[in-house]
Amino acid sequence: MTTTARPYVGSALDRVEGLEKVTGRAGYAFEHSPDELLYAVPVQAVVARGEIRVVGVDAAVVLPGVIAAIWYGNAPRLAPAENAELDVLQSRRVAYRGQYVAVVVAETPEGAGEAARLLRVEYDAEPHDVELRADHPDMYRPDRVNPNYPPDTERGDPDAALAEARIVVDETYTTPAEHNNPMEPHATVALWDGDGLTLYDSTQGASAVRDTVAPLFGLPPGNVRVISPHVGGGFGSKGAPLSPVVLAALAAKHVGRPVKLAVTRQQMFAVTGYRTPTIQRVRLGADIDGRLTAIVHDAFEQSSRIREFAEQTTTPTRMMYAAPHRRTTHRLVRLDVPTPAWMRAPGEAPGMFALESAMDELALACGIDPIELRIRNEPVTDPESGLPFSSRGLVACLREGARRFGWAGRDPAPGIRRRDGLLLGTGVAASTYPVYRRPSRATARCEPDGTFTVRIAAADIGTGARTVLTQIAADTLRTSPDRVRVEIGDSALPTASLAGGSMGTASWGTAVVRACEALADELDRRGGDPPADGLEADADTTEEIDAQPLFARHAFGAQFAEVAVDPGSGETRVLRLLGVFAAGRIVNPKTARSQFIGGMTMGLSTALLEESVMDREFGDYLNHDFAQYHIATCADVRDVEAAWIEEDDPHLNPMGSKGIGEIGIVGTAAAIANAVHHATGIRVRDLPIRLDRLLRQSRNSAPSWPRR
Ligand code: MOS
Numbered sequence: 001m002t003t004t005a006r007p008y009v010g011s012a013l014d015r016v017e018g019l020e021k022v023t024g025r026a027g028y029a030f031e032h033s034p035d036e037l038l039y040a041v042p043v044q045a046v047v048a049r050g051e052i053r054v055v056g057v058d059a060a061v062v063l064p065g066v067i068a069a070i071w072y073g074n075a076p077r078l079a080p081a082e083n084a085e086l087d088v089l090q091s092r093r094v095a096y097r098g099q100y101v102a103v104v105v106a107e108t109p110e111g112a113g114e115a116a117r118l119l120r121v122e123y124d125a126e127p128h129d130v131e132l133r134a135d136h137p138d139m140y141r142p143d144r145v146n147p148n149y150p151p152d153t154e155r156g157d158p159d160a161a162l163a164e165a166r167i168v169v170d171e172t173y174t175t176p177a178e179h180n181n182p183m184e185p186h187a188t189v190a191l192w193d194g195d196g197l198t199l200y201d202s203t204q205g206a207s208a209v210r211d212t213v214a215p216l217f218g219l220p221p222g223n224v225r226v227i228s229p230h231v232g233g234g235f236g237s238k239g240a241p242l243s244p245v246v247l248a249a250l251a252a253k254h255v256g257r258p259v260k261l262a263v264t265r266q267q268m269f270a271v272t273g274y275r276t277p278t279i280q281r282v283r284l285g286a287d288i289d290g291r292l293t294a295i296v297h298d299a300f301e302q303s304s305r306i307r308e309f310a311e312q313t314t315t316p317t318r319m320m321y322a323a324p325h326r327r328t329t330h331r332l333v334r335l336d337v338p339t340p341a342w343m344r345a346p347g348e349a350p351g352m353f354a355l356e357s358a359m360d361e362l363a364l365a366c367g368i369d370p371i372e373l374r375i376r377n378e379p380v381t382d383p384e385s386g387l388p389f390s391s392r393g394l395v396a397c398l399r400e401g402a403r404r405f406g407w408a409g410r411d412p413a414p415g416i417r418r419r420d421g422l423l424l425g426t427g428v429a430a431s432t433y434p435v436y437r438r439p440s441r442a443t444a445r446c447e448p449d450g451t452f453t454v455r456i457a458a459a460d461i462g463t464g465a466r467t468v469l470t471q472i473a474a475d476t477l478r479t480s481p482d483r484v485r486v487e488i489g490d491s492a493l494p495t496a497s498l499a500g501g502s503m504g505t506a507s508w509g510t511a512v513v514r515a516c517e518a519l520a521d522e523l524d525r526r527g528g529d530p531p532a533d534g535l536e537a538d539a540d541t542t543e544e545i546d547a548q549p550l551f552a553r554h555a556f557g558a559q560f561a562e563v564a565v566d567p568g569s570g571e572t573r574v575l576r577l578l579g580v581f582a583a584g585r586i587v588n589p590k591t592a593r594s595q596f597i598g599g600m601t602m603g604l605s606t607a608l609l610e611e612s613v614m615d616r617e618f619g620d621y622l623n624h625d626f627a628q629y630h631i632a633t634c635a636d637v638r639d640v641e642a643a644w645i646e647e648d649d650p651h652l653n654p655m656g657s658k659g660i661g662e663i664g665i666v667g668t669a670a671a672i673a674n675a676v677h678h679a680t681g682i683r684v685r686d687l688p689i690r691l692d693r694l695l696r697q698s699r700n701s702a703p704s705w706p707r708r
Contacts, residue, residue, distance in 0.1 A: 234461040442538065472512050599665040
């Protein structure tokens with residue numbers, strides 16, 4: 001193994017594909033237009049539960065340019081999928097409103113759209129049940145929660161400890177369903193060539209799409225190629241293949257020509273997943289100096305009839321704070337709703353809203369500064385597994401954040417600061433995200449001209465993955481980034497793990513380092529000169545990752561918020577957000593900062609705006625566009641700053657890095673809710689912090705709120 005100075009890792013290299021992107025040359029999935037291309041427009045169920053009786057296609061198929069109308073009655077048969085969401089058009093059953101029930105293929109998108117409107121889908125509708133309640137009689141304990149954790153944990157006797165505790169916080173928090181809306185909606189161009197299938201697909205993992213789609217069509221994985229060099233965001237919604245990519249492949253197979261399918265923004269609210277709504281009860285027991293004796297966190301969530309998606313809401317509570325008596329649980333109910341999926345920090349984001357709101361309530365109940373409270377409950381080892389932390393930077397982040405934010409001297413009394421008629425407040429919350437790493441393969445090649453090509457089926461979903469892999473390769477090869485070309489985004493490249501779970505850089509970077517080390521060693525053996533036809537080395541990190549020693553590996557952060565609340569309207573403005581993170585070595589400060597502030601901005605959206613509203617009568621989420629599903633705009637986002645502490649953790653990977661894609665969103669909503677409480681004296685335990693929620697509570701609970 002070679003050891004090298006790493007001058008490029010840690011430097012703010014510009015995005016290597018930046019010029020391609022800003023000049024419009026970077027091709028996204030939808031932009032591929034092979035010859036003979038047709039357009040597919042799906043039809044979605046308008047009942048939340050029932051059976052398709054028949055689909056009347058007569059009026060549609062006579063339109064000029066319409067090639068086919070495909071539904072259960074005439075669709076090609078697929079092998080059953082592990083994820084029943086992918087059994088597209090394989091059954092008469094309707095599992096949720098918005099599920100794909102048919103697709104029209106035509107020469108133009110307009111023609112396909114018009115024909116889709118003319119399809120007559122007749123249903124036998126059945127009564128539906130779409131309402132998440134903690135006391136739902138069908139609540140059950142899933143066997144595992146994502147990605148593979150036990151649903152419940154318990155240490156000591158938390159009930160007895162709560163009964164004996166001097167100070168108890170016992171509150172219920174709720175978070176709504178939220179829908180992922182990357183700038184580029186999901187899109188696929190599917191082309192068959194005999195038994196070979198090529199998919200230009202907007203995905204977070206080309207290898208995973210290949211391995212999932214191939215068996216549905218009875219093909220070996222090698223017959224499917226998935227190409228996605230550029231992806232306009234995903235946030236988890238493109239992390240695993242969903243129904244649109246299968247529908248595109250199925251439609252193309254049926255008509256025997258290439259088919260392009262773009263998911264519209266409106267369709268995204270049914271078929272590309274969402275964050276489950278949660279109901280969370282948190283109980284904290286403490287002695288009078290704020291030392292926790294008991295932590296109990298119970299989460300209630302939903303999934304669809306056709307797939308169990310069990311989000312890991314209370315898992316961060318297992319490792320955040322010391323307490324001898326503790327319990328975490330997850331309960332799930334299967335409803336007639338679309339299947340939830342991953343959305344940036346799935347689990348940690350809603351779970352830490354509840355825990356970190358409760359910690360703020362405990363700080364007030366004990367009369368202890370909320371930063372000091374967290375420091376007092378810092379565990380020495382992972383409180384549930386007993387494992388040592390590979391590194392744990394929470395206290396350092398809290399202290400550094402307090403210094404930068406100007407926390408010292410803060411008066412904890414709520415509802416006493418005013419400026420220009422607005423109530424002002426500040427809040428803090430902790431953040432955390434696990435450090436994952438998955439096996440990947442990579443090749444590194446020295447070209448005859450002395451430049452290098454690195455190949456790996458990684459995905460750059462806008463994060464800067466291609467850029468950081470270039471830096472990592474350059475350092476390992478002891479060359480400069482402009483002599484390294486990194487090829488990603490194609491399943492024909494060496495198999496790689498997903499751009500998900502904040503593990504891309506750690507997983508792919510390890511494989512790239514090992515391949516480049518092997519190549520550098522081989523070049524050294526040959527005296528430094530590449531042979532005339534080049535030289536290649538490869539790496540597979542399966543053994544290395546399987547053999548890694550056990551540690552509790554997590555990134556940490558501290559989120560600070562300052563808000564101004566208008567006591568007349570309840571309008572809340574986030575004046576300042578500061579996040580300070582401990583995420584190992586920062587490989588590229590420019591792309592890292594963009595990940596952190598992007599996550600924090602999404603957290604601001606979570607706190608104040610994002611909410612998918614379930615309509616009980618229709619059995620569907622009502623708001624299907626940006627007019628009604630609100631996300632933070634530039635006007636909402638003022639002063640957002642991210643910083644990090646130096647962290648030297650030898651137990652991670654060759655780069656010493658932790659993931660940074662998701663931790664930015666974790667804790668942000670709690671910091672804002674805590675700041676709103678500090679400003680107004682009103683504790684909003686249900687996200688988002690809407691005007692009506694503040695005003696309703698202001699009538700009876702806020703002494704500082706002006707009487708009207
Ligand atoms: Mo992320 S929600 O794990 O893609």
